[in-house]
Amino acid sequence: MHILRLTDSAYHIPRKNRQNTISRALVMLGVNEVKSICMSIAVFDPLMQKGSHKELTLEIARAFHAAVQARYFAVMRGDPASEEVFTTALLYHLGEMIFWSFAGKEIDSLRQELKRKDIPRTEAEKNVLGFELNELTAALGRKWGLGRLLEDSVSAEQMDNPRLKTVRLSHQLVKLVEQGWETEETKNLLQEIVAFTGLPQTALMPALRRNTEEAVQLAEAYGASAASERIARLVETPADDEDLKELERQLARTENAEQPPVRDAEYQLKVLRKLSDTIIAGSSVSEVLELVLDGIYRGIGMDRALFALLSPNKKYLRAKSVAGAGRDILARKFKLEVNEAAPTIFDKVICEQDAFWIKDRSSSAAKELIPQLLEEIIGDGPFFVAPAVVDNQAIGIFFADRRPSMRELDEECFDAFRQFAMQANLALEYLGKY
Secondary structure, eight states: OHHHHHHTTTTOOOOSOOTTHHHHHHHHHOHHHHHHHHHHHHHHHHHHHHOOOHHHHHHHHHHHHHHHHHHHHHHHTTOTTHHHHHHHHHTTTHHHHHHHHHOOTHHHHHHHHHTOSSSOHHHHHHHHHSSOHHHHHHHHHHHHTOOHHHHHTTOGGGTTOHHHHHHHHHHHHHHHHTTOTTSHHHHHHHHHHHHHHOOOHHHHHHHHHHHHHHHHHHHHHTTOHHHHHHHHGGGOSOSOSHHHHHHHHHHHHHHTTSOOOOOOHHHHHHHHHHHHHHHHTTOOHHHHHHHHHHIIIIITTOSEEEEEEEOTTSSEEEEEEEEETTHHHHHHHOEEEOOTTSOOHHHHHHHHTOOEEEOOTTSHHHHHHSOHHHHHHHOSSOEEEEEEEETTEEEEEEEEEOTTTTOOOOHHHHHHHHHHHHHHHHHHHHHHHO
16 A cells, blocks of 8 residues: 555555556556655665654654655766665664664663763763664664665775765765754865765755755655654755845846747647647656646646646645746745635635636735635736636646746636646646546
8 A cells, every 4th residue: 555655645646456566566666666665665664663762753854855866966966776775764763763763771871872962972872772763774674675785885995986985975864854954064064065966056955945845745655744744844944045036137137138928829739738648658647747838838828837736645735847947946836835724726726626716816806716825926916717626526726827927827827737737747646547
C-alpha cells in the first residue's frame, strides 16, 4: 500500500483500481526509485510507530529534507546514482533514529550529556553508550544490506568520495537552515554547494526552497506528519528575501521587452492531440501537467498559468507547476493555508468543483474571496480558475491570467481554459486508474 501511495506522492492522485499499480510504479518511477521507496518504508515504518520523542521527529524531518536536497545535488552533478544518494542521505543518521525510537533510560542520560558545551556530540555519545551512533548506522547498514555507500558514510577515509560529499553537504545544509536561510554560516555553505554542483548562484536558492517544499510533501506521503510540519516551518518565511527581490528586478527588466503569447487555435489543437498521445503512452503526471500549462499559456495566449496542489492533509495549497511570466516568483509566493472559516476563491473552487472567471475585483463579493494575502500573491486584475478533480475529489486548482500585459480576457479564452482543465482532469483520472 505504501508503494502505491508514494508512486504519485508528488501529486497525490487518488486511485480506484490497484491491481496493476506495482507494475505501473515500476514504469513511472523506475526500478531504482521503487527499490529506494521499499527500503525506506521498511526502515521508517517501525520508527514512526514506535517512538514519539522530539529528537526522533527532528531526525526524521532532517532525513527527508536532506534526502531530497541530496538527490537534487546529485542530479545537478550528472550522477547516475541519484537514488542511491537519496537513500543514503535518508538513512545517514539511522543510528540516531534507532536510538531515539527504541532506547530506554539511556535517553535521559544522553540528553543531559548533550547539554554540555565542552565536548563534541560524538564524545557525549561515547560517554553514555560506549560507542558513537554513527557506528551503529554503519553496523545496521551492513547487517540489513542497506548499501555500501551508507557503510562508507561514517568513514573519514572516504572524504573524497563525491557521492558522500553530496550526502554530507545536504545534511549540513538542513541543519544550518533551521537557524535561518540568511545566516553567515548558511551563505558560506551555499558558496560551497555552488562550487560543488556547478549550479548558478541565482538559481540555487529558489531550487533549495522548492526542494524543501517537496520534502514536506514527501514526509506527508510517508505518514510522518510531525516531521512534515517541522520541515514546513522552513518554507513559511515571507517571500521577500534578497533572492526573490533579485528575481523581481530581473522580471521588471525583461517584462516590457518580451511580447506575451497571442491566442493560437492551431497550437491549442496540437497540444490537445499531444496530450492524448502522452496519456496513451503512459507518461508521468508531471509531463501531463506541464503540457496542459503550456497549452493554456501559449495556446490560449495567457501571461501566466499555474497548477497548485492540495497537501494530503488538505491544509495547504501550494504551486507545483508554473508557466509564463515571472514563473519562479509566482512559484515561490504561491503558498496558501486552507481556511474553512474564511474561504478564498480557491477554496470555493475546490469545494464547488466548478470553474470561475473573476472579472470585477472591486465588488464586495470579490474582495471577500480575494483577501489581501491572496492579492499579494497573484496581484490585481481578472483571472480564470478551475478545479483539478480526480475520482470526484478536488486535488488542487488551475489558475491563469494576463496581469503582466494587462490584456483583456474574453469568453473564448475562458471556454478554452475550461477545456484544458477538463482534459487535464481526464488525463489524471486515467493515470490514476491504469
